[in-house]
Amino acid sequence: MPKPKDEFDGLYPCDFYTAEELFEPGEMYTVYEIGRLLQGLDPESELEPDTEAVLLDWAIPWVVAxxxxxxxxxxVAEDQPGYYGLKREDDRRD
Known part of the structure; x- marks a missing residue:
C-alpha cells in the first residue's frame, strides 16, 4: 500500500553506481554478485536466502538500466546464472 512522503523521516536521492564504478575491468559477475556489490559487500559474501532475494530485486533493474x-x-552450467561485465572495445561480438 502506498504511503505519504511525509510519513518518512528522510528522503534520499536514488543514486546507483555506474557499471564502471561497480565492476573490475576484465571480471564477469552474476546477478547475485552484482546485488552484493550494489550494497558494498564482497561479491562472495554468504547471505541468508531472504536477503539474497531482496538484493536480486535491486540487481536485475540495475542490469537493465x-x-x-x-x-x-x-x-558455465545449465543450472547457474549468466555473467555480466564491462563492455570494452576489444570484446568479441558473436
Missing amino acids: NSEDLVVGNP
Whole structure:
C-alpha cells in the first residue's frame, strides 16, 4: 500500500553506481554478485536466502538500466546464472 512522503523521516536521492564504478575491468559477475556489490559487500559474501532475494530485486533493474555498458557471458552450467561485465572495445561480438 502506498504511503505519504511525509510519513518518512528522510528522503534520499536514488543514486546507483555506474557499471564502471561497480565492476573490475576484465571480471564477469552474476546477478547475485552484482546485488552484493550494489550494497558494498564482497561479491562472495554468504547471505541468508531472504536477503539474497531482496538484493536480486535491486540487481536485475540495475542490469537493465546499465545494459548499454555491459556484455553478457553464458552460464558455465545449465543450472547457474549468466555473467555480466564491462563492455570494452576489444570484446568479441558473436
